[in-house]
Amino acid sequence: MPSADKGCKPYATKLTPGASGLPVIALVDRGDCYFIEKAFNAEKAGAAAVIVADYKDERLLTMAAPEDRPEIARLQDDITIPTALVTLATGARLRKAASGASPSKGSGVIVELDWKDAVTNPDDRVEWEL
Numbered sequence: 001m002p003s004a005d006k007g008c009k010p011y012a013t014k015l016t017p018g019a020s021g022l023p024v025i026a027l028v029d030r031g032d033c034y035f036i037e038k039a040f041n042a043e044k045a046g047a048a049a050v051i052v053a054d055y056k057d058e059r060l061l062t063m064a065a066p067e068d069r070p071e072i073a074r075l076q077d078d079i080t081i082p083t084a085l086v087t088l089a090t091g092a093r094l095r096k097a098a099s100g101a102s103p104s105k106g107s108g109v110i111v112e113l114d115w116k117d118a119v120t121n122p123d124d125r126v127e128w129e130l
Contacts, residue, residue, distance in 0.1 A: 007052075008033035011045035023048030025111055027094055030055050030085070035063040039083040040075040050083040051111070053091020060085050 007028035015024040026042035030052050042050045054060065063085055065073040086094070097109045 005029060006032045007038035007041050007050070010041050013045070015042070015046040022110065025049045025051060027051050027053060027091070027098065029053055029091070034066050034069070034072050035083060035085070036065055036072055036075045036079065039079045039081065043079055043081045047081060049081050049111075051091070051094065052083065052085045053094070054085065054088045057088045060087060 005028065007026060015026060017024055024047050026038075026045070026047040026049070028038050028042070028050060035052060038052060039050045052063070063083065065076050067073070094109065094111070
């Protein structure tokens with residue numbers, strides 16, 4: 001589970017599965033750019049999913065496309081991977097677990113994304129209604 005800090009810029013290297021062959025999930029920090037940009041950059045680098053860790057202890061919010069930036073909002077049409085926002089504490093636990101992992105040697109962190117509280121659309125997209 002690599003971290004690209006905030007994920008606001010294209011990744012310098014491709015994210016490829018290690019010896020385990022499991023898909024790569026990018027762990028990025030919230031802030032500095034839109035969630036869509038983080039997901040777009042991670043997917044283009046090869047991530048199978050993106051987890052955005054909040055930067056402060058607060059109630060989670062809905063990740064939404066920016067209405068005032070149509071050029072950014074259009075990126076959502078090219079994103080096919082799941083993206084989740086997690087609390088500051090969960091992000092810290094994931095980072096701690098990932099710090100001892102060595103995907104190239106077959107050890108990593110396995111994360112299960114559970115969408116059972118989400119409303120599934122007919123085209124298999126997942127959206128939250130709050």
